[in-house]
Amino acid sequence: MPEARKLYAGVDTYEKKLYRVMERLGVKKEDVNWNCDRFGCWVQFRYKGQLYQFDHSVQKARTRGVNLNYGSDAFAQVVLTLEDLARMVERGIYDLSTWVAGMKMLPAPTEIPECFRALGFAQVPSDIEEVKARYRSLTKTLHPDAGGKREDYEAMCRAAEQAMAWYNRTEVANG
Numbered sequence: 560m561p562e563a564r565k566l567y568a569g570v571d572t573y574e575k576k577l578y579r580v581m582e583r584l585g586v587k588k589e590d591v592n593w594n595c596d597r598f599g600c601w602v603q604f605r606y607k608g609q610l611y612q613f614d615h616s617v618q619k620a621r622t623r624g625v626n627l628n629y630g631s632d633a634f635a636q637v638v639l640t641l642e643d644l645a646r647m648v649e650r651g652i653y654d655l656s657t658w659v660a661g662m663k664m665l666p667a668p669t670e671i672p673e674c675f676r677a678l679g680f681a682q683v684p685s686d687i688e689e690v691k692a693r694y695r696s697l698t699k700t701l702h703p704d705a706g707g708k709r710e711d712y713e714a715m716c717r718a719a720e721q722a723m724a725w726y727n728r729t730e731v732a733n734g
Contacts (some may be wrong), residue, residue, distance in 0.1 A: 567635035
């Protein structure tokens with residue numbers, strides 16, 4: 560079996576290139592791991608307040624018909640790609656954020672429990688006091704004595720109870 564060969568120069572060459580590319584793009588600090596299990600790499604950086612990550616691996620390359628053997632070669636390809644993007648930005652074609660919009664490091668989506676949605680929250684409130692305040696506010700309009708429908712008021716009460724129970728379970732779990 561033939562010995563696997565490197566396709567690119569050493570890592571130090573591409574680390575220097577990466578530093579120069581980031582400087583050209585105005586990126587102050589990047590985080591790099593070019594030896595993920597020896598077969599992959601990633602480069603993370605902030606550009607105009609957004610966090611971006613470029614990652615590549617031997618496996619990704621092979622699924623696209625490119626025969627890489629080392630994570631350091633994948634790192635070289637990421638650096639060369641960033642260098643290409645820097646050239647396009649310098650030509651004034653588009654801002655870097657336009658080119659890499661799909662590579663933003665977005666937080667994992669969190670599923671908001673239905674009880675919070677029923678109370679009108681778009682996300683889980685930071686503490687139980689927000690739920691209590693929302694409950695008091697909604698009671699003023701949904702309570703049957705205030706002209707609201709009994710079923711709407713009861714649904715809101717169930718949602719508030721479930722939301723408060725959610726906080727109690729979370730406190731117990733976090734300990």
